[in-house]
Amino acid sequence: MFLLDPIYGEHQVEGILEELVNSQSVQRLKGIHQGGASFLVNPKWSVTRYEHSIGVMLLIKKLGGSLEEQIAGLLHDVSHTAFSHVVDFVFDNKEEDYHEKIVHSFLRKSEIPGILNKHGYDYEEILFKDDQWTLLEQPAPELCTDRVDYTLRDMYHYGKITLDEAHEFLSHLHVVEGKMYPTTIEAAEWFTEIYYKEVIDFFMHPLNIYGYDQLSKALKLALENCMITQDDLLGTDEEVLSMLSTSNNQQIQSILKSIHENVKVMEDSDQYDLHRKNKLRLIDPSVLCESKLVKSSSLSRKIKMMGEEASKKSSKGVYVKVISNSR
Secondary structure, X not given: OXXXXXXXXXXXXXXXXXXXXXXXXXXXXXXXXXXXXXXXXXOOOOOEHHHHXXXXXXHHHHOOOOXXXXXXXXXXXXXXXXXOOHHHHXXXXXXXXXXXXXXXXXXXXXXXXXXXXXXXXXXXXXXXXXXXXXXXXXXXXXXXXXXXXXXXXXXXXXXXOOXXXXXXXXXXXXXXXXXXXXXXXXXHHHHHHHHHHHHHHHHOOHHHHHHHHHHHHHHHHHHHOOOOOOHHXXXXXXXXXHHXXXXXXXXHHHHHHOOOOOOEEXXXXXXXXXXXXXXXXXXXXXXXXXXXXXXXXXXXXXXXXXXHHHHHHXXXXXXXXXXXXXX
16 A cells, blocks of 8 residues: 655555554544544644654654664654543543553554454554664653654744755654764754744644643543443544534533634633643753763753753643633
């Protein structure tokens, strides 16, 4: 099969990767929005977990990663619930890793182990030993394919960067001992700036914060009143929305009516209706400098200042004033 990705172009996928892409578990991700509740308040914020998962797999391939790491990349988000990280707010999970906590039980009930075993792979060796996949995941502040793909994908999709800019950055990535690094300080500065646009201007956008807050309240009420179960959250966004919208709970119905694209909010730390803090997300990628890896913030005052500002913003959180939520 051929996959056409807006960032990485056309790629032929065969064998085990084709079978995994076509599996029910991976196809389900087409119905799960990466931005959680964002698509409900802004239809343009519509990137899915499927698009991101395909992208991570292709980026690993582009960087010379093994077939096994491509498999791990394709499946790294397969256990995400409906509305992605909104569920973390439902369960007051400050690390925003609920999908990682349930990945073992999710996979064991899925068709994924059978597909991997059929092709001679032990699914536990590939999917439960993350430290071996150094392109796929790296702890912040370094870069990894997961972090790079969702940043480039969202920022391109939402019109913040061009395809040429994304390709130019990708051309300045180099792999050293299985880990990815920018080869120039200019590339590091560009990506750091774009990453903070993702984290601050998108993740922490007042409208996004509002959508997360309202939808998490509706989901929490539905769970408390046994209108949905935690297993139901393993459906798609639309499936869970349908269950909420057909409930007879007037409080849930009222909340759902307040989540739509005509909502008007603003950031106001003096007169606010809600305050939300997101997980702290900072980067300071090491750069190849004279064959040595050096933290980019030690070479660039711009990167150091961007990190300090992002840290202050994250620590403060977002104070949201609702101007209008009527349709």
